[in-house]
Amino acid sequence: MSGGWLFGYIDALAALGVGAVLVCVTGRVDEPVRRTHRPSGAPMWLLPATGLYRLARRALPTPYAWDRASATNGLRGIRAGLAAVLRPVAPYLSTPPWALATVLRRERCFALLCQEYEEPRFDVCIAVGSILRLPVFATFQGGDRQRSGLERIVRRRALHAAAGLIVASSVEKERLRRRYQVPTGRIAQIFNPLDIDRWPLGDRAAARAQLGVSDSAKVVVWHGRVELYRKGLDVLVEAWELLGTAHPDDDLQLLLVGNGADAPKLRALLADRRLRGVRWVDSYLTDRSRIRPYLDAADVYAFPSRLEGFPVAPVEAMACGLPLVAADAAGVNDILALGEEHGGIVVRRGDAVTFAAALARLLQDQSLCRQLGVRARARAESAFSLSTVGSQLQGFLADGAVNKKCRTI
Structure with missing residues (x-):
């Protein structure tokens, strides 16, 4: 842990x-x-x-349920009534x-x-x-x-x-x-x-060789928990489709790394769209050594989330020298307070067209992409270091x- x-x-x-x-x-x-x-x-x-909490658990299968319906689901009569009474109290007893x-x-x-x-x-x-x-x-x-x-x-x-x-x-x-x-x-x-020393700049060529990605490919990466709406993965899929249509001759690669409750929905969405250049590692990786090759191989980091507390994933990407294209979820405007000066492009949440345009802007201008990557690393060092x-x-x-x-x- x-x-x-x-x-x-x-x-x-x-x-x-x-x-x-x-x-x-x-x-x-x-x-x-x-x-x-x-x-x-x-x-x-x-x-x-506490002992009281353990007793409450016998009558309340889901003590941290968000509402009465969830707490009493499957229960009847006196048991349902007891669960409803215990629901607001049980979390205090743990x-x-x-x-x-x-x-x-x-x-x-x-x-x-x-x-x-x-x-x-x-x-x-x-x-x-x-x-x-x-x-x-x-x-x-x-x-x-x-x-x-x-x-x-x-x-x-x-x-x-x-x-x-x-x-x-x-x-x-x-x-x-x-x-x-x-x-x-x-x-x-x-x-x-973030311990910046544990996220040093990587070897792009070596990472691509390890993953079997060509040197000429234009690579976008995302990593995290697969929650389709919350993480905006539906927006990313739509943006990727728009990007592929606009640039049919480019070797575009989208690396998705993560797992979660909505993995079946994402799998169905990808199968339905039949997008080219998408590689999904269907595992929730917490080991930096396993995540790093995907970040090191990329040109741009995509962060399409709709809902966040304060995201860590984009900061990890910035530490790796990747520029961001990020939706304006909570925390993003704090991470990229000065926008491109801090290493990223911020777009409106849920807007696949604008997201695709921002990805295209960076992927089609390698000089700008590298420049924003340098700024992203500098921002990570100055604002998020231990x-x-x-x-x-x-x-x-x-x-x-x-x-x-x-x-x-």
């Missing part, structure tokens, strides 16, 4: 001498277990869910407050950072922090809605009790201010970090702890 924003935070803070302790709640242990996360060297605690407090004391933590403030575990962490007089911070990684009326009641109070909230997207920062009236000083816009993000995190956590006047445990 490595990669992603969480381990990026750990690496960024470690680079500045700030230690981190991972805490996970899991059904695989019956008592607290302390281990070491090997890739980062960080202590890792596995905590069992996090064991006393076990968490014990870990925080034992590890002498000076702050608690929670993944996603739009989750019941954040509200529980706020309660634990209040008891221990420990500052609680939380991040935004895409969750922006509640499952129940109970959450809506509790969440506003919890957010105002937090020492600070960390968001990468300016859109989310504005949502917090507008919906919850969170003071600006409690919100820090800090990007998710040192940059680590300094921002350290400063915000320290300031929040002082402002809350909390003691170190």
